[in-house]
Amino acid sequence: MDGWAALADPTRRTIFELVVTRPRAVVELAAVLPVTRPAVSQHLKILKTAGLVRDRAEGTRRIYRADPDGLRELRAQLDRFWNEALANFKELVEQAEEEA
Amino acid sequence: MDGWAALADPTRRTIFELVVTRPRAVVELAAVLPVTRPAVSQHLKILKTAGLVRDRAEGTRRIYRADPDGLRELRAQLDRFWNEALANFKELVEQAEEEA
């Protein structure tokens, strides 16, 4: 599952929003969210595969934090969309002005 | 369905990529894609609901183009994630330096 699909799910996006502010343990996340702890683990696995989070062991706890790498890719692609959309829009305006 | 979920589907993201370069008709898109024309229509409906495309009638054809509005929202949210992730990362580095 790629970055887009990873952030498409609302629960997963909430998890990412929590982790992006500061590192958190799985049990911490599950306490806030309306789903069980295993569900949070599964979501984190997907986010990790997408390169959006990293984890580190700290005793029995696993601390998850945001990973800039996956985020960078998404930003690059979204910026490309943005620039192309604006260029396209600008072209349309110029054509409209030619006709006027 | 919000912008994230709209761009999560690969077919739908391809459609958006095609439309973002220049406006296209439904039959045009369906000719390139490996799915049927109704499927393209359904995807376009979802993209439209998400504010990512707009359509205009031109004879019997419907021309779709990218809509900057929906894109702007996604960009804003992604930038927020990005900034928070960097701030978080910076904080971690500073803490590590304090310990050194």
Place this chain on the structure above:
DNA sequence: GCTTACCGTTAGTAGTAACTTACGGTTGGC
């Protein structure tokens, strides 16, 4: 007016994703 081209919607189906429950494995404290 008839045909053709283009499009959206509906109904039905197959595949997948998100969730819970149950289980086993590892680390830390007593």
Place this chain on the structure above:
DNA sequence: GCCAACCGTAAGTTACTACTAACGGTAAGC
């Protein structure tokens, strides 16, 4: 050594999503 805390995974269920086929509706050309 034993218990408690924390975590990941597997199995099973439910809901949803993407798709096709079939239909009806509208604009353009002859």
